[in-house]
Amino acid sequence: MGDLTNVLKDIYNRLYSAFGPQHWWPGESRFEIIVGAVLTQNTNWKNVERAIANLKQAGNLDIQKIYELDIGTLAGLIRPAGYFNIKAKRLKNLIKFIVEGYSADLDRMFSADTYSLRQQLLEINGLGPETVDSILLYAGNKPVFVVDAYTRRIFSRHSICFEDISYDELQSLIEAHIDRDVSLYNEYHALLVRLGKDYCKKSNPLCNKCPIKGIFL
């Protein structure tokens, strides 16, 4: 059977057998996950960890603290994550939304209807679909499949889609063909990132020893 549902299942099973559970999202609180989602935009996770460590050490990994923090000081703390000036603004925009829209209450925010919350988050300057969906899935436990550059690269190399497929198109395609399950979405995305880092970089298109070698739609 080469139908998409089975191909997606096969890929997941191979990845899980090869790599095991990835324990995503790395981070100790929902707020830390939210901050990490912004800081990791086009950035190596190692650099994000340093930035988060700086925030923790300064006692500033807190909604109200960052809300009140001078933007220049915030930028200085997150410097290791790169793009620190623009990311300081983006964090401020997001936190302003949470504080002023939901009284800084994450429980209240995530109890909103997922679709409308997604639309609201997408209106915030600096948050695109991957950042928003990461927040919804990994901080909010909402069944939203996160698409990223690795997802697109890996799936296109296995003829599941074209490399220039849009975010929403690929997300819809995936969500229509696998069970709508938060834990599955969580692990699947994490495994794709793991595969991407280890075997599916831009520079090694052949994926010689990759665990899903030979699986095609």
Place this chain on the structure above:
DNA sequence: TGCCAGGCCGGGT
């Protein structure tokens, strides 16, 4: 050493 990393925005065509 140069290329890349768990994107997104704004201005131009």
Place this chain on the structure above:
DNA sequence: ACCCGGCATGGC
């Protein structure tokens, strides 16, 4: 509707 430069640090 696409296309592209800018944003910036640290790892390999």
